[in-house]
Amino acid sequence: MNTELAWFKSSYSVDDGACVEVAAGPCTVHIRDSKDISMPSIAVTPASWASFVAYAQVAPEAG
Incomplete structure (x- = not known):
């Protein structure tokens, strides 16, 4: 069984690397700093x- 996670970035990510990556596991969602x-x-669940x-x-933009 392959336990490797398939990580992806949001389409809203910027090229300077300031974003997070997400991977869906069988019972969890994994989040990391890209x-x-x-x-x-x-x-997290x-x-x-x-x-x-x-x-x-729905949150207002920060900044």
Whole structure:
């Protein structure tokens, strides 16, 4: 069985490397900093990820 995760970046990512990468596992969603992929990732439940994405879609832009 292949346990390698398929990481991807958002289409909103910028070229300077300032973004995160996400990979879906069988029971978790993994998140890591794209600038240093050797650092550990965090894993959250799919429900937690869905809540975050829903919040991020309606949250005002920072800055």
